Amino acid sequence: MPSRILRKRKLIPGMTSELVIEAPHIAAKALPGNFVILRVWEDGERIPLTIADADKEAGTITLVYLVMGKTTAHLETLDAGDDIQDLCGPLGRATEIHKVDGPVICVGGGTGIAAMHHIAKGHHMAGNRVVTIIGARCEDLLLFRDELCSFCPEVLIATNDGSCGRQGLVTDLLVEMLENDKTVAEVVAVGPVPMMRAVAEATRPFGVKTTVSLNSIMVDGIGMCGACRVSVGGETRFACVDGPEFDGHAVDFGELGARLTAFKDQERLSYEEFKSHGCKCSK
Amino acid sequence: MAANAPSKMTKAPRTAMPEQDPKVRARNFEEVALGYTAEMALAEAKRCLQCKKPACRKGCPVEIDIPGFIKQITAGDLDEAYAVLRQTNSLPAVCGRVCPQETQCEGSCIVGKKGEPVAIGRLERFVADTHLAKTACETVTGGPACAMPHDDLKVACIGSGPSSLTCAGYLAARGIPVTVFEALHEVGGVLVYGIPEFRLPKAVVRQEVEAMKALGVEFRTNWVGGKTITVPELLESGYSAVFIGVGAGLPRFLGVPGENLIGVFSANEYLTRVNLGRAYKFPATDTPTFPAKHVVVFGGGNVAMDAARTAMRLGADKVSLAYRRTEHEMPCRREELHHAKEEGLDILCLNAPVEFIGDETGRLKQIVLQRMELGEPDESGRCTPVACQGDTCTLTADMAIVAVGTGANPLISQTTPGLETYRRGYIVADPATGETSIPNVFAGGDIVTGAATVISAMGAGRRAAKAIADRLLGGATAATPPDNAAEDSADA
């Protein structure tokens, strides 16, 4: 049962797009923190993408992706009206959201900002005071700023080149906040592995609960293959069913980073073939 | 029939199965065993003594009328032979290929007492393949009527392995609409994502599934029980009964240092990439697998054999299989062990892993093995391996595949309040009906028994379907279509 793309918005041309997809059965159940696994075509690879938003009434989910290799590049060739071969979800444990006393700081980097958006929104709906910190290399690469501003009164920005907000890293802003406000209840970080690692290191001395969303390589997404295994507190956990969110202070980021390179030669080959021949499916 | 000059007949040797040359097949994914010709099948069928009290039948978990279908082969009526098979077995083309016949039907065959048993599995495959070679339409019109006379009822099956397929097929044949919910994008369970093409061509499974679709079974792929839809939600939305056949998919690891290095895979991941993801055609397909020169597989069951033989076909220079006990204790089918050795598998018995060692980029480069010896038999009767202290060796390896068993996936039990499970997460089900602690919710196959066999999962699916049909139709099922009365002793 293919799923129809209803709308497509190019957020950063050639790099990142947002898709609104018709999937009422997934939208009905999707919670912040959940993800889907999709395949673009009949011989496609299964890849995980976070549910950046869900609209139960309209029966749609929103995905935001960064073009990294073959599958995301192939996805980028699709448009509104096209079908995605397979779409499965919602997968993973939902974010644990409770009403807390102090503020919740949600940190997002790169495409992770889109995924973080759904979590920030969840905390907001639960009545928590949400502060978001988002970062990118430059202003043009900042995602979801307007969406975040629509419900979150405090959106702090860091860019590497200083083209928007503070020049520097999201962790600089985070550390300042933690120094000034001892009531921070939780920090949530979604983004590239080095960023999540840096956030976890930044919060460690403050002893603030830190949740990270891990993006290990996945195959089935329902706990049957172990491809997604990560070490958390010295134990092996499966990111697809035990996560993808874990205690950032316990995650072995070095192992995660290494495991993400497992197939890098084949991924490069596949992407280059795709770029030279174009899409292999019949369309 | 038994008077058919048996003494002369039994002297005839078992008809050999034509196979691809080991050297050729060790590098391709074509089916290894090519199947009997009509002449071979006839010759083999004539070896059966047509026993009055057939021992073979007791050895088959679904008690196929073995002399019955073999008699039809000798009589030249293959349609009737197929009809006999289908009375108790809804996937004969699959079972003929993958059942451990040596411990089941053939293990009990009387001819096997003095010589080699009748090749029951091969004959079953011959009959089913001949039948499947006809169109799906004929397959169906030969069966019961397709219309759903009970369209006020509906039953949900979660998972699409042999247990669910059997349950669905049985109910559909009795006019009860069935929806099968499968988490992956393809239907068939282990038959498509686990057992490789060279042993069970996917086309065989697909044909059996197509026949079921023609019977009116609806398949929904990419639906995860417990996530996309839960068992209580299925009951609330009008399904009269739910059958849970989600298999035992949770991979077990060895628990030794270095197990998360790049290059160490669970057999599930490795086989899923290759079979479900068709990674053997990469880069024409998108799912990659790991190219490796020196592969070591851990385990001694069918899963380990399939992983090892797959690694050979994907171009490894050397594939070794390390097993804690001896060949004698390996739980795999004998035919697989034999085929794997012919293809050049290096078997390291009495060896257990101690540590995986990686390079500075986190990739596997060496494996330390511990020599073992056999000690006292455990409660299962198998000898427990004991470490020979201080006797270790180190192998060079760039890939390791762990195939040391699986556990119960908790997705369903976590999301179904009131569903009783055993300590290790397997679902508690009534052995006679498959009903769980929740009324109208049934379970069967590996999620109840732990990893077992295709045919025992099918037996469980069938028993549950029977109980469901009896309940929904008020015991009115007896007449349509004929059923094997002596079926209930199955796998337990």
Ligand SMILES: Cc1cc2nc3c(=O)[nH]c(=O)nc-3n(C[C@H](O)[C@H](O)[C@H](O)COP(=O)(O)OP(=O)(O)OC[C@H]3O[C@@H](n4cnc5c(N)ncnc54)[C@H](O)[C@@H]3O)c2cc1C
């Ligand atoms: C739970 C989860 C949620 C995710 N959500 C999103 C999302 O919302 N938006 C988004 O853009 N991406 C997300 N990702 C990452 C996304 O799955 C990968 O970028 C995607 O699989 C790349 O596929 P590809 O074929 O295009 O590239 P590939 O050819 O597979 O990979 C290209 C490069 O990406 C790296 N890579 C491979 N797999 C991953 C991975 N899982 N995560 C990070 N890097 C990877 C490789 O090392 C390689 O360098 C998520 C991952 C997980 C596990």
Ligand SMILES: Cc1cc2nc3c(=O)[nH]c(=O)nc-3n(C[C@H](O)[C@H](O)[C@H](O)COP(=O)(O)OP(=O)(O)OC[C@H]3O[C@@H](n4cnc5c(N)ncnc54)[C@H](O)[C@@H]3O)c2cc1C
């Ligand atoms: C590599 C391998 C080789 C084997 N070789 C043999 C052999 O030669 N002979 C033999 O007799 N047996 C063999 N077996 C064992 C046999 O395949 C299994 O015992 C049998 O398939 C179990 O059937 P099942 O119906 O219980 O579940 P499975 O076949 O495991 O199917 C379960 C299905 O449920 C799906 N599922 C899981 N969770 C969910 C969920 N939450 N929602 C929806 N769907 C879900 C899975 O994706 C899967 O498709 C082998 C097993 C493996 C792994």
Ligand code: SF4
């Ligand atoms: S189903 Fe399996 S055990 Fe039964 S007769 Fe066929 S091959 Fe033998």
Ligand code: SF4
């Ligand atoms: S036991 Fe052997 S010889 Fe007797 S009926 Fe069965 S297959 Fe034929």
Ligand code: FES
């Ligand atoms: S992706 Fe297979 S177990 Fe998590």
